[in-house]
Amino acid sequence: MCGFGKSWIGVDAETCADTRGASPCAATQLSRVRPDGARVAMALPMDVVFFEKMELPGMDWKVAEGLLPGKFDLKIPVPIEKCLLYTVPVRGAGEPLFLVFAVTKESYEARLRSFRAATGLDPEAVFPAAAALAEGCVRLLGGGKPNAFLLHAAVDQWTLVAVADGLLSGVVTVEAGDIDSARRNAKILAMRFPSPPQRLLVSGPGAEGGLADRLNEFAKALPWRAEAVPEPTTFLAAGLARLAASRDGRNGFRERDERHPATRLRRLRACLLLGFTPLVLSAAAFAVAVHQYVRSADRLAQWNGALDRAAARVANGPLPQHGRAAVERAKGLFDWRNPAIAAFAEGSPLDALPALFEAAAARGMTFSSLSFADGVLQIAGQGAVEADVGVLRQAAEKAGYALAAEISERGDGIGFSATVSRREGGAQ
Amino acid sequence: MTLKAYYRRLVAVPLLLALLLCGATYAMRQRMFANVRECVACAEALTSLAPHLEAVRAYGDAKARLRAAGPVRPPEPRLGVPSAKRSDERGPVLDGWDPLAVKYEWPSLKTGQAFAVLESFTSAEAGSWRIAELRLEALPDGESASLSVRLENAEPAPGQE
Numbered sequence: 001m002c003g004f005g006k007s008w009i010g011v012d013a014e015t016c017a018d019t020r021g022a023s024p025c026a027a028t029q030l031s032r033v034r035p036d037g038a039r040v041a042m043a044l045p046m047d048v049v050f051f052e053k054m055e056l057p058g059m060d061w062k063v064a065e066g067l068l069p070g071k072f073d074l075k076i077p078v079p080i081e082k083c084l085l086y087t088v089p090v091r092g093a094g095e096p097l098f099l100v101f102a103v104t105k106e107s108y109e110a111r112l113r114s115f116r117a118a119t120g121l122d123p124e125a126v127f128p129a130a131a132a133l134a135e136g137c138v139r140l141l142g143g144g145k146p147n148a149f150l151l152h153a154a155v156d157q158w159t160l161v162a163v164a165d166g167l168l169s170g171v172v173t174v175e176a177g178d179i180d181s182a183r184r185n186a187k188i189l190a191m192r193f194p195s196p197p198q199r200l201l202v203s204g205p206g207a208e209g210g211l212a213d214r215l216n217e218f219a220k221a222l223p224w225r226a227e228a229v230p231e232p233t234t235f236l237a238a239g240l241a242r243l244a245a246s247r248d249g250r251n252g253f254r255e256r257d258e259r260h261p262a263t264r265l266r267r268l269r270a271c272l273l274l275g276f277t278p279l280v281l282s283a284a285a286f287a288v289a290v291h292q293y294v295r296s297a298d299r300l301a302q303w304n305g306a307l308d309r310a311a312a313r314v315a316n317g318p319l320p321q322h323g324r325a326a327v328e329r330a331k332g333l334f335d336w337r338n339p340a341i342a343a344f345a346e347g348s349p350l351d352a353l354p355a356l357f358e359a360a361a362a363r364g365m366t367f368s369s370l371s372f373a374d375g376v377l378q379i380a381g382q383g384a385v386e387a388d389v390g391v392l393r394q395a396a397e398k399a400g401y402a403l404a405a406e407i408s409e410r411g412d413g414i415g416f417s418a419t420v421s422r423r424e425g426g427a428q
Numbered sequence: 429m430t431l432k433a434y435y436r437r438l439v440a441v442p443l444l445l446a447l448l449l450c451g452a453t454y455a456m457r458q459r460m461f462a463n464v465r466e467c468v469a470c471a472e473a474l475t476s477l478a479p480h481l482e483a484v485r486a487y488g489d490a491k492a493r494l495r496a497a498g499p500v501r502p503p504e505p506r507l508g509v510p511s512a513k514r515s516d517e518r519g520p521v522l523d524g525w526d527p528l529a530v531k532y533e534w535p536s537l538k539t540g541q542a543f544a545v546l547e548s549f550t551s552a553e554a555g556s557w558r559i560a561e562l563r564l565e566a567l568p569d570g571e572s573a574s575l576s577v578r579l580e581n582a583e584p585a586p587g588q589e
């Protein structure tokens with residue numbers, strides 16, 4: 001059982017590798033692990049791919065990207081309408097800069113068919129081999145902006161890739177084993193470098209068996225030294241996997257071609273998640289809000305019912321108004337009580353008389369008159385000191401009534417005239 | 429429609445619906461808060477009605493007491509008290525109730541007797557009768573007082589209520 005998990009897998013001839021370069025199984029066994037070809041990337045050989053590094057200064061990036069097909073059409077021998085394009089914007093460059101790859105649809109379909117026949121897989125991504133090789137080269141040299149050559153020695157052809165300032169700047173394909181041709185083309189490509197490259201990396205199945213040494217022997221006059229990359233056999237496959245896994249890669253040529261079902265499903269899932277997650281959350285919030293509103297409406301209805309009942313009791317009958325309006329109306333209709341009986345419902349200040357008499361007797365006070373009418377008790381009398389009236393006031397308050405007094409000085413003490421009435425706050 | 433446009437709509441439509449739902453949720457919560465505020469106002473209104481409700485309750489209690497007491501003769505001054513000028517009143521029947529009143533007047537009475545009369549009229553002996561008016565004035569001799577007391581009652585009118 002292959003242990004690729006959910007990682008992208010690059011396939012180069014009979015070799016496959018994931019982003020770390022691990023190759024747990026052969027390409028022929030891959031169809032059992034990934035029968036639908038999801039997260040599988042293949043490489044198009046550079047003998048069928050046109051490449052150009054295009055800079056469009058003084059333009060907006062979007063406008064420049066829109067003009068690319070037209071400008072690239074002028075550089076290739078076939079009409080651009082018959083090609084599939086794969087463009088890589090080089091972000092971080094001041095002016096719009098793109099790596100542009102194009103392949104005729106005919107060649108693309110042919111290579112795809114032969115890949116499907118060989119592996120039984122429909123790959124989800126298709127990249128130009130040079131893009132994956134350049135990615136691997138830059139990564140091997142520690143990132144940044146290295147200048148180097150990379151010679152990928154495949155079985156059927158050799159691909160020479162020039163990486164200048166960390167970017168793919170030139171590609172040449174030569175016949176497999178033609179070292180002289182490789183040397184000549186390297187010298188030509190070297191002119192594109194701002195400074196001469198110092199290294200010539202060698203990858204591919206042909207790299208094993210001392211190809212780097214033979215290159216060093218043959219090209220003694222050249223300023224660079226050839227060296228084999230670690231894991232040369234899986235170098236391209238691993239580069240393909242990393243390119244596919246990166247954001248810039250997307251799916252290469254298949255982005256413009258009919259999308260792979262796995263791609264469509266993944267993007268559909270992402271769209272649904274992005275679109276429907278907020279919808280579900282907002283629907284849940286709405287449901288909670290509705291529930292709370294219904295509860296509050298029920299509670300309000302209960303309150304209004306209580307107010308209606310209370311108002312009906314106060315007004316001695318149901319009212320056409322409801323809620324607080326009924327309460328206000330009821331307060332205005334409170335005079336329905338029979339006054340002959342209402343008088344019996346209210347307390348009388350006469351209830352305070354025993355307490356007042358007791359307090360007066362204790363202080364030696366005398367009352368000269370007592371009168372009670374309309375709920376008000378008036379008392380006039382004499383005492384020794386003003387504090388005596390205070391004692392009377394306390395006795396009245398203790399009985400639940402208020403006492404207001406006017407005090408006058410007399411020769412033998414004080415005279416007072418007091419009014420005892422119900423305390424404020426009740427309904428009249 | 430291009431695939432990109434299709435994906436955009438696939439995201440935009442539910443997002444738009446989510447936005448509409450957010451707006452509806454906000455409106456619903458505003459209405460809920462309005463209901464909560466209204467409930468608070470209702471509680472305050474009910475509190476403001478408490479004294480009226482208490483008065484209605486007391487009125488009902490008084491009515492029940494009067495009905496239970498039934499026709500009661502007016503209280504008489506205690507023995508030993510000089511006879512008083514007495515006048516009886518009967519008011520018009522109102523809402524099925526017959527208001528009654530009796531007035532006693534003493535131009536001069538020993539102070540102690542005056543207080544004894546008051547005590548008898550305010551005690552249980554008086555039954556359901558209540559003092560509606562009272563006037564007690566000390567006379568210049570210091571030992572006597574003039575007393576005027578008006579007692580009221582109400583009873584269900586015969587054949588009514």
